Amino acid sequence: MSLAEAPKKESTNPMLKPKIEKVVVNMSVGKSGEPLEKAAKVLEQLAGQKPCKRKAKKTIRDFGVRKGEPIACLVTLRDEKAKDFMKRALQAVENKLSKERFDRYGNVSFGIKEHIDIPGTKYVPELGIHGMDVSVAISRLGQRVKYRHRAKSRVGIKHRLSPKEAIAFVQDEFGIEVT
Numbered sequence: 001m002s003l004a005e006a007p008k009k010e011s012t013n014p015m016l017k018p019k020i021e022k023v024v025v026n027m028s029v030g031k032s033g034e035p036l037e038k039a040a041k042v043l044e045q046l047a048g049q050k051p052c053k054r055k056a057k058k059t060i061r062d063f064g065v066r067k068g069e070p071i072a073c074l075v076t077l078r079d080e081k082a083k084d085f086m087k088r089a090l091q092a093v094e095n096k097l098s099k100e101r102f103d104r105y106g107n108v109s110f111g112i113k114e115h116i117d118i119p120g121t122k123y124v125p126e127l128g129i130h131g132m133d134v135s136v137a138i139s140r141l142g143q144r145v146k147y148r149h150r151a152k153s154r155v156g157i158k159h160r161l162s163p164k165e166a167i168a169f170v171q172d173e174f175g176i177e178v179t
Contacts, residue, residue: 014141018106018161018169021137023082025089027051027130028072030063038127040073042115047085051075082136087174089134092117095176099167106166109135138166 025047027039036053043051051073059067077085090097092112102108113131116123123129140161145153167178 015159016140018138018140018165020082020086020173021078021139021143023077023086023089024074024135024137025077025085026054026072026074026133026135028133029130030065030071032070036070036073039130042127042130043073043075043132046115046118046121047075047077048081049075049077086134086136088118088120090174090176091119095174096179097170097176098179099163102163102166104163106138106161106163107136108138108166108170109133138169 025043027043029035029039040051040053052075053070054072054074056065056067056069056071059065065071089110089112093110097108097110101110111131111133112118114129115121115132116129138161140159142159143155145151146155170176171178
């Protein structure tokens, strides 16, 4: 058996294992006031933590939006909360994602048209139905050196997560179908 024919061993290096860094859930309403408060309540029920509000970057008269007006709310989930929410959110899209949902750094984003599609969510007529965007940051251990305040450093190309590795991780971890 030559070296070329030898089967590849799975790496046991813990630094090479992908992990979910964070899940960001965004509900953009487009106007402040009562609709934004309802969306914030829905997001708090789904995520289990209080959402923060985001303001408009510029004025758009056609939509009636002024610069600095709160128009969206979002919540960032990490660790176990992120995994639990991700499992439920993927069930809302029937455990299917397309390859186009993965970017070149291995992150994945998808949308949910109606929040009541998420399992365990009940329809409350006073709150209405809201859609949301879910963005998942997938990385390897050691990515923090790129963003930390003290002693920042580069992350080599070989250590970055590729889209193929991210797809394999999501398929193994959550059992979804990538088309």
